[in-house]
Amino acid sequence: MKEILHELNETIASRGAIVVTNDGMLIAADVREGIDLDRLSALGAAILSEIGKSLQGAGLHEFSQIEITTEQGKLILVEAGPTYLLVLLGARLEIGPGSIEIRSAANRIVKATEFAASEG
Amino acid sequence: MGRITDLFASRSLEAALKRARQRLAAGDFDNALRAVDAGLEKFPEAEALREIQLTIRRVQARSGMQDLKRRIAESKNALAFEELIKLYYEVDMLEEARRTARAYHEAHPDKDSPHLLLGEMYLQTFFEDLQARDAHMAHDHLLRAARLNQSAVKPRLLLAELYYCVGAAKALHVVGRALERINSEDDAILPVLEAIAAVGDPNATDSVDGLFAKVEVDGKLSREPTAWPLRNRRNRDAQLREERTMTLVQRMVRDSIADEIVVLRRNGTPLVHAQLEAQESDSAEPTEAPSGGKRRRRVSLHTEMVDEASGLVGVVRTVARTISQQAREFDLGAFKRCAIEGPFGHVVVGRVSNVITGVHRASRSGESTRLWERVAVKLDGATHGGSSA
Numbered sequence: 001m002k003e004i005l006h007e008l009n010e011t012i013a014s015r016g017a018i019v020v021t022n023d024g025m026l027i028a029a030d031v032r033e034g035i036d037l038d039r040l041s042a043l044g045a046a047i048l049s050e051i052g053k054s055l056q057g058a059g060l061h062e063f064s065q066i067e068i069t070t071e072q073g074k075l076i077l078v079e080a081g082p083t084y085l086l087v088l089l090g091a092r093l094e095i096g097p098g099s100i101e102i103r104s105a106a107n108r109i110v111k112a113t114e115f116a117a118s119e120g
Numbered sequence: 121m122g123r124i125t126d127l128f129a130s131r132s133l134e135a136a137l138k139r140a141r142q143r144l145a146a147g148d149f150d151n152a153l154r155a156v157d158a159g160l161e162k163f164p165e166a167e168a169l170r171e172i173q174l175t176i177r178r179v180q181a182r183s184g185m186q187d188l189k190r191r192i193a194e195s196k197n198a199l200a201f202e203e204l205i206k207l208y209y210e211v212d213m214l215e216e217a218r219r220t221a222r223a224y225h226e227a228h229p230d231k232d233s234p235h236l237l238l239g240e241m242y243l244q245t246f247f248e249d250l251q252a253r254d255a256h257m258a259h260d261h262l263l264r265a266a267r268l269n270q271s272a273v274k275p276r277l278l279l280a281e282l283y284y285c286v287g288a289a290k291a292l293h294v295v296g297r298a299l300e301r302i303n304s305e306d307d308a309i310l311p312v313l314e315a316i317a318a319v320g321d322p323n324a325t326d327s328v329d330g331l332f333a334k335v336e337v338d339g340k341l342s343r344e345p346t347a348w349p350l351r352n353r354r355n356r357d358a359q360l361r362e363e364r365t366m367t368l369v370q371r372m373v374r375d376s377i378a379d380e381i382v383v384l385r386r387n388g389t390p391l392v393h394a395q396l397e398a399q400e401s402d403s404a405e406p407t408e409a410p411s412g413g414k415r416r417r418r419v420s421l422h423t424e425m426v427d428e429a430s431g432l433v434g435v436v437r438t439v440a441r442t443i444s445q446q447a448r449e450f451d452l453g454a455f456k457r458c459a460i461e462g463p464f465g466h467v468v469v470g471r472v473s474n475v476i477t478g479v480h481r482a483s484r485s486g487e488s489t490r491l492w493e494r495v496a497v498k499l500d501g502a503t504h505g506g507s508s509a
Contacts, residue, residue: 039450043446043450050438051442054439055435055460055464055467058432058435060435063462064462067459070454070455
């Protein structure tokens with residue numbers, strides 16, 4: 001799974017990519033130098049728990065993707081089967097949750113998760 | 121050719137933009153600025169024109185900035201520091217203003233002015249993002265500015281504003297007594313002293329640190345900065361903008377742009393909440409629906425809202441708080457927007473001028489970005505005094 005994340009980072013020049021469970025537990029990661037992995041996974045957990053909880057409170061269940069845009073970067077969280085793929089980007093406006101590279105990585109993560117489940 | 125462009129510049133936004141960009145590229149800054157102003161008169165909501173306007177002002181200010189930077193490098197001149205900070209503020213380069221204020225403080229640690237400037241900057245940031253660490257920074261710098269200049273009114277007024285907004289009654293009364301000692305006859309200070317006198321128990325035991333933390337956890341201030349007496353003129357402008365925003369939000373839900381819109385002030389208090397009340401139905405007073413049919417959507421509008429923590433209000437508040445905090449940890453700069461998609465359709469939360477807005481559209485068709493652009497352009501017009509409402 002780390003290989004999928006590494007390829008994704010190389011292709012879209014992202015600063016880091018991680019896979020987390022829906023309760024925020026880190027499964028795999030590939031981050032560039034200078035990115036604190038603990039903080040990035042804490043960010044994923046915070047988004048999934050805080051925002052997920054508030055959405056549920058509003059009767060809006062099971063989000064499939066979140067795209068956060070800031071002045072100098074972007075965070076993308078997409079559903080990948082039972083897990084979520086989180087990608088940290090610089091300010092590249094053309095990359096979004098619908099981009100082929102991110103969709104393709106999410107699909108490969110789903111397959112890898114299914115394979116791991118069948119093996120286990 | 122230029123004259124033909126000029127002729128059509130007033131007719132479309134594209135022509136106005138083209139004309140301004142051509143003048144800018146040619147280095148004709150005065151005429152570029154005139155072209156932008158003319159364009160903004162017709163298209164006050166055009167963000168692209170505002171960006172060009174800011175670029176021109178920054179370019180114009182650059183030579184003055186270079187001169188001031190040279191003076192600072194040569195002699196660490198205090199006046200040059202202050203002028204440079206002011207110039208950065210005028211062209212909206214807030215991070216540079218803050219960096220320069222920090223350098224000013226390092227160069228002149230015993231002067232009260234850099235502490236005052238930093239205190240004011242952190243106070244403004246605290247009112248916008250409600251993070252306790254900004255309140256601490258504002259508090260420390262303002263206290264130091266007040267200690268370094270025993271007769272200075274401004275740091276004490278700003279401290280009083282901070283205490284008033286977080287609900288620190290005891291500290292507020294202490295500052296009030298200091299202001300009274302300095303000048304109780306001043307017309308500017310009198311309304312402040314009255315406001316302080318009207319606030320609770322002067323002997324209350326409040327921990328300022330605890331109150332800062334409470335603001336961050338609750339996502340709201342104890343009292344709004346707009347209630348502070350020295351903000352009256354700003355209040356009137358803000359009130360007009362808020363009225364325009366309310367009308368516009370109701371109209372956007374009625375016109376099917378969104379099914380629910382929530383607008384919060386930057387300090388987290390709700391301004392307006394418009395929600396589709398019932399599905400489209402026939403009406404005696406039909407409205408043109410986007411599909412072309414004559415339909416009317418009933419919209420419930422709440423302005424005097426109970427401070428909801430659930431529903432879309434809760435989502436907007438949580439997103440703004442969580443993301444602003446996390447974005448800082450990764451040096452991502454200020455939060456702009458968060459688009460969420462799921463079986464429920466689209467939810468977008470974002471900042472427009474001085475408000476935080478949440479939009480929900482149940483239909484899964486279309487893009488979140490387009491939904492946000494439609495809402496943001498209209499709201500931007502209302503909050504900047506435009507006519508798109």
